[in-house]
Structure formats: C-alpha cells, structure tokens
Amino acid sequence: MAEERTDQNGQQPPQQGVVLRVAREATTTVAEKRGIGPRPAQVSTPVASPAPKPGPIVSRRVMVLGGFWTALGLALLGVFGPQLDFLYPRRVRGFGGPVFVPRNQIPEPGGDPVRNFEGRFWLVHLPAGTTPNGEQTQGGVLALWQKCPHLGCTVPWRPDFVFQGRKGWFRCPCHGSTYTKEGGVRVFGPAPRSMDTFRIPEDRIQDTGIVVLTGPNNAVLGGPDNPSRAVRLPGFNYES
Numbered sequence: 001m002a003e004e005r006t007d008q009n010g011q012q013p014p015q016q017g018v019v020l021r022v023a024r025e026a027t028t029t030v031a032e033k034r035g036i037g038p039r040p041a042q043v044s045t046p047v048a049s050p051a052p053k054p055g056p057i058v059s060r061r062v063m064v065l066g067g068f069w070t071a072l073g074l075a076l077l078g079v080f081g082p083q084l085d086f087l088y089p090r091r092v093r094g095f096g097g098p099v100f101v102p103r104n105q106i107p108e109p110g111g112d113p114v115r116n117f118e119g120r121f122w123l124v125h126l127p128a129g130t131t132p133n134g135e136q137t138q139g140g141v142l143a144l145w146q147k148c149p150h151l152g153c154t155v156p157w158r159p160d161f162v163f164q165g166r167k168g169w170f171r172c173p174c175h176g177s178t179y180t181k182e183g184g185v186r187v188f189g190p191a192p193r194s195m196d197t198f199r200i201p202e203d204r205i206q207d208t209g210i211v212v213l214t215g216p217n218n219a220v221l222g223g224p225d226n227p228s229r230a231v232r233l234p235g236f237n238y239e240s
C-alpha cells in the first residue's frame with residue numbers, strides 16, 4: 001500500500017498534474033484566454049539614478065603645497081624686495097632726471113629768461129662781464145630751479161617789475177623775495193639764499209641743444225656765485 005505524503009502542516013501536497021495546470025493559468029493573459037492575441041511584450045521604463053558626487057576640484061595636497069610656496073615666495077620678496085628695488089635701473093623722464101632743451105628754446109645772451117615746464121626751471125643766458133648786481137661771469141646759460149628757497153612757491157619772471165631802478169626781476173608772489181635776472185641772486189625778501197641751480201654737464205652740450213639735470217638730487221644751493229656757474233655754449237656771442 002502506497003504511503004501518503006504530508007507537508008509540514010499535515011496537508012497532502014497537490015498532485016503533479018494539478019500544479020502544472022495552475023502554473024499555466026497564472027502565466028496566461030486575459031487576451032490569450034480570450035483568443036485575442038499574444039501576450040504583450042514587457043515594457044521597460046528607464047529609471048533615473050542619482051549622479052555620483054563630484055570629487056574636490058583642488059585636492060588637499062595641492063592646497064597645502066600651494067600655501068607653502070606662496071608663503072615662501074612672500075617671505076623672500078619681503079627680504080630681497082627692497083634691495084632689488086634699489087638696484088633696479090630707473091629711466092626717469094621729466095623733472096627729477098635729464099631734460100633736453102632744444103637749441104631754439106635757448107634765449108640769446110642777455111635775453112629774457114625762458115621757462116621750461118617739464119624741468120621746472122628758468123633758463124637764463126648771461127653775457128660775459130659784470131652783472132648789474134656786481135657779480136662776475138664768463139657768460140653762458142644757467143638753469144634756475146623755479147622753486148622759491150623760502151617756502152617753495154613757484155617764482156615767476158616779472159619783466160615789468162621795477163626794483164632798485166631796474167626793470168625785470170624774478171619775484172616770488174608769496175612773500176616777495178626778489179632775485180636778479182642775471183643769475184637769480186637774492187636781493188630782497190625772507191628767502192634764505194638765492195635761487196637754486198641745476199647742473200648742465202658740458203659733455204651733454206650738443207649743436208641741437210643741451211641737457212639739464214633736474215630734481216632735488218641734482219640741485220646746487222643758490223648763492224651770490226650763481227652767475228659764475230653759467231655754462232658757455234658754442235655758436236653764441238658772449239662779448240657785448
């Protein structure tokens with residue numbers, strides 16, 4: 001006699017034929033049951049997945065190295081920067097450096113002073129001999145710094161100003177210091193000295209013009225000897 005099999009719940013398992021029939025019914029569509037058509041293909045819908053997190057643009061290693069070299073560079077710049085700045089050759093133009101004066105901007109000996117705005121000086125041209133103020137000069141050009149030695153006002157040329165019976169003086173508008181046309185020698189006012197002069201190197205005198213070294217570093221303190229500092233230029237007549 002065949003032994004009856006039971007499952008864990010004590011019930012008999014379904015027979016083999018019954019299982020196959022139930023499985024076939026479960027996989028059969030309504031359309032197939034009704035004879036309408038085949039079972040439709042399964043539709044797969046794409047599902048968006050989150051993008052992975054981007055990594056750091058600059059890694060920590062790069063940041064540390066960058067900070068180190070930046071700090072080192074700044075430290076070296078602080079130590080050697082002033083020396084390099086001092087050694088760097090400068091080509092100063094205008095006031096503070098050499099200023100070229102073309103020949104056609106140089107007055108004739110005894111003529112009225114000519115102002116040079118770039119170099120901030122008055123160019124005077126003296127004939128040889130004794131000036132009306134009593135100084136001796138060989139004759140030549142002289143560059144007078146336009147800055148008043150008293151408090152620094154700009155000293156104008158006053159061609160119509162009459163003083164001590166003579167016409168034409170440098171006269172400061174601030175406190176009235178008065179200087180001669182023939183060399184900027186102080187004759188009146190609170191200024192402590194005559195107008196300062198700029199150097200005119202003899203090796204910078206050319207047929208086309210002259211070079212005046214301007215600026216505080218090139219200024220020579222003014223004095224009664226200003227007329228003797230005049231530099232002769234070729235092609236001019238100094239004997240009147």
Ligand code: FES
Binds near residue numbers: 148150151176189191
């Ligand atoms: S600033 Fe020229 S006289 Fe005082």
